[in-house]
Amino acid sequence: MIWSSFSEFIHMHGYGFYVWGSFVVTSLVLLVEHFILRQQRKKIIFSEEL
């Protein structure tokens, strides 16, 4: 581990905003895609006529 404290890790030597802005938005976008896909699948499974 290269970080000596948690706050140093969050701070990223001054680049925290850019680094976390990238990683957090990427995670959110992928989570949203996954969530939408689940909803669509559910809708298909429960809406089809028997």
Place this chain on the structure above:
Amino acid sequence: MNNAMPTKSMRSINWFAFAAPSRFYFLSKKCIPLFWVLASLLGLSGLILGLLYAPTDAVQGDSYRIIFIHVPAAWMSMVLYVAMAFWASIGLIFNARLAYRLSNSIAPTGAIMTFIALWTGALWGKPTWGTWWVWDARLTSELILLFLYIGYLSLYNAIEDERKANKAASLLAIIGIVNVPIIYFSVKWWNTLHQGASVTLTKTSMDPSMLLAMLIMTFAFWAYAFATVLSRVNAKTLDEESHTDWVNTELQKLRNQAA
């Protein structure tokens, strides 16, 4: 004649068998959880290595860590476009529904990867170049890629007739493929602000732990793309083939499992 000897065709896998929607459905259904597990494990280890153990870059400081998602997303944005155009052309040539469905299913994930590449690029550009955006060859061609994905999806959704929608959207996808080599070689062909490739097949300018983290993240993105695209194909199959007996049986089974 000796019939006991297995012929070559008997021994090899009949790949066309997977072109049947039902075969493809059940094969993907088995693979999807595997790809999710791979994506999670690789993603987690790539993040741990990249964010906690890879050293700070001598030139760019810690802003370089954006590379661990920027490069995998940018690679995937191009690879997925080629895959989308490939299945679009197979769909056009053989008039194959499953090929069209694969193409349709790749598009949203490809668009998302392109968005991530552009977003993380902007957040990397600001501290490195002092600007979020510049109309430079690499950035502009990647933005065009996003418009191609959006154009493909809009065209497909705008045309009511499924067959015509697929033909029109596929044509757009195939024409748009000229943009992919432009993106890839833009840093060589033009004098761009965007840096050249850090990794090529023969040499690398990166610390081994940085390179390893980036490669692990790339495999994680691959696994994610496979899981997502196959899930989307299977959902579409259940929707579009609901007139068949096997889909009705499967839907009944899925409903019972959910209950």
